[in-house]
Amino acid sequence: MADISEADSGGKRRQPTIVDVAEAAGVAVGTVSRHLNGLSVRRGNRAQIEEAIVRLHYKRNAVAAAMKTDLTHVVGFMVPVFNEFHSELLEHLSSTVRSTGRALLTYCHGADPKLMQEALDFFATQRIDALIMSGEEALYERVDEMISQGTPVVFYNNDIRGLPADRVFVDNRAVSQRAVNHLIDLGHRRIAILSGNHRDSSGLERYEGYAAALADHGIDSRPEYVAPGNWSIDGGYSALAHLMALEQPPTAVLAASYPMAVGALGLLKERGKRVPDDLSLISFDDVPLFRLHEAGITAIAQPLVKIAEAITSAMVARLVNADDERPRTVTLNCDIILRGSTRRLP
Numbered sequence: 001m002a003d004i005s006e007a008d009s010g011g012k013r014r015q016p017t018i019v020d021v022a023e024a025a026g027v028a029v030g031t032v033s034r035h036l037n038g039l040s041v042r043r044g045n046r047a048q049i050e051e052a053i054v055r056l057h058y059k060r061n062a063v064a065a066a067m068k069t070d071l072t073h074v075v076g077f078m079v080p081v082f083n084e085f086h087s088e089l090l091e092h093l094s095s096t097v098r099s100t101g102r103a104l105l106t107y108c109h110g111a112d113p114k115l116m117q118e119a120l121d122f123f124a125t126q127r128i129d130a131l132i133m134s135g136e137e138a139l140y141e142r143v144d145e146m147i148s149q150g151t152p153v154v155f156y157n158n159d160i161r162g163l164p165a166d167r168v169f170v171d172n173r174a175v176s177q178r179a180v181n182h183l184i185d186l187g188h189r190r191i192a193i194l195s196g197n198h199r200d201s202s203g204l205e206r207y208e209g210y211a212a213a214l215a216d217h218g219i220d221s222r223p224e225y226v227a228p229g230n231w232s233i234d235g236g237y238s239a240l241a242h243l244m245a246l247e248q249p250p251t252a253v254l255a256a257s258y259p260m261a262v263g264a265l266g267l268l269k270e271r272g273k274r275v276p277d278d279l280s281l282i283s284f285d286d287v288p289l290f291r292l293h294e295a296g297i298t299a300i301a302q303p304l305v306k307i308a309e310a311i312t313s314a315m316v317a318r319l320v321n322a323d324d325e326r327p328r329t330v331t332l333n334c335d336i337i338l339r340g341s342t343r344r345l346p
Contacts, residue, residue, distance in 0.1 A: 016056040024052035043141050075315065076123040077106045078116075078133035083259065084287045085302070089156075092308035093132065100316055102129065113138055120146065130315045135160035137199065152318040154311050159201040166314040167329040168307055172202050172284075175300050175334040176209025176254065177216075179282045182298075182336065183252040184217050187345035188280060192225035192250035194239045194260040203231075206256040206284060225250055229260035236263025244271075251345065252280035258287050261297065276343035286337055296339030306332050 018036070022029040025048040035041045035049050052058070075097050079086050090106065097104045107122060109115040113136075120142050123131055131146065134157040144163055147153055153165040183191050193210045196203030207226065214221050224246055227239035236255060240263070243250055255261035261283035268279065275281045275295050283290065283299040290297035310330045317328070 016058045018058075020056055021049065021052045021058050024056055025049045041145065043145075046145060071129050071319070072127050073102045074105050074126060074128050075102050076126070076128040076131040076133075077104050078119050078123070078131060079106060079108050080111045080134055082108055085258070085285055085304075088304050089308060092305050093311065096308045096312040097315075100312060111136075117142060124151075129319060130154065132156065132311055132315065134158045135201065150322070152315060152322070154314050154318075156307060156311055157202055161201070164325060164327050166318060166327055168310040168314060168332070169202075169329070170302050170307070170332050170334050172205035173209040173212070175336065176206040176256075176284065177213045178209075179254055179284075179300055179336055180210050180213035181216075182338075183254070183280060183282065183342060184213060184219070186252075186280065186342060188252040189219055190222075190225070190248060190250045191219075191252045191254070192227060192243050194229040194236050194253060194255040194257075194264060195226050196229065196231050196256040196260075203256060206254075210254055229256070229263070231257050231259060233259045233263040233266070236260030237267045238263075240264040240267045250279070252342065253282070255281065255283045258283050258285035258290075258299070261285075261299075262289075265293070265297075275341040280342040282336075282342060290339070293341070295341050297341045298339045299337050301335045301337050303332055303334065 018032050019029055022032045025032065025045070027045050027048060031041055031045055032049055035046055041049070077090065077093060079090065082090070090104075094104050105123070105126060105128065107119040109119045116136060116139055120139065124146065128151065130152040132154045133143075135155045136158065137160060140160055140163065143153060143160060143165070147164055153163070155165055155167045156169065159167060159169070180191060191210075191214065193207060195207050198204045198207060211221055225243070227243050229235035229239040236259060239260065240253065243253070244267075253264065255264055261281065264281060265275070268275065273279065275297070281297065283297055286299035286301040290299050310332065314328055314330065318324075
């Protein structure tokens with residue numbers, strides 16, 4: 001590489017170029033370009049590029065820098081799936097974000113790892129002011145990169161631990177413990193859980209609440225009563241089928257999400273069984289069909305309006321005071337809506 005500290009033929013000191021940065025960092029020019037434009041670059045390459053930029057005193061084109069730093073008044077919302085929970089949250093978020101003079105840009109990735117990465121790249125090219133997302137551990141490095149490049153991130157529903165981001169969650173552990181305590185108060189001792197993925201913070205915390213309630217009452221935790229339901233209707237159906245086939249099936253079940261509860265209800269109907277006569281059931285998340293069910297399904301209701309308001313407040317506070325690097329966490333309480341799907345044992 002030419003010595004960029006030397007004067008050129010016109011007597012002026014030559015400014016370093018993107019080619020110089022790439023050569024000094026030992027990476028391709030395209031890799032430097034991706035980094036400068038906010039796209040995905042491996043952590044090791046990113047560190048080498050940043051070191052080369054500092055060492056060479058490289059300055060980006062003023063117009064390009066302005067494009068990156070000017071606010072666009074667009075907020076990204078990265079959503080796993082448009083089910084009842086996320087669709088209703090989207091409705092409330094659209095309203096609260098719009099009230100701040102910003103628009104919400106949504107990308108549904110269907111929990112596909114490849115689409116998750118594409119979603120983050122898409123939002124980077126759109127130069128969003130902030131990103132709202134349900135966390136996924138596989139995205140740690142890419143989200144870390146976006147935050148380091150100045151894009152505030154607010155996590156909801158699931159966390160990515162260790163990142164300097166704001167968070168808005170419900171108290172999954174405490175309300176799950178309360179729900180299982182309710183079943184214990186009704187005389188149940190054989191209590192199972194249709195469990196979400198413990199790799200997800202919400203799945204782990206809901207299980208922890210279930211286990212804590214059993215421990216508090218001196219009830220042994222039985223591994224066979226922890227039935228993975230994969231957050232889905234089919235998973236809930238299969239999980240309850242496994243539980244009902246046990247030599248001592250449970251008398252009560254906590255479903256860690258409403259799709260799993262719906263799957264469980266489908267199995268019970270198929271087998272001619274009823275709640276609460278044959279099984280007491282509580283669902284995490286409340287949906288309209290639970291009110292219409294003959295027995296009425298007892299459910300944990302997440303405060304979706306408050307969640308949307310807290311996410312928007314955290315985002316605005318971060319944009320207004322970007323120099324405050326302290327992550328903020330808001331934890332909201334949930335209500336348990338008592339209906340007819342649980343009964344007291346004789």
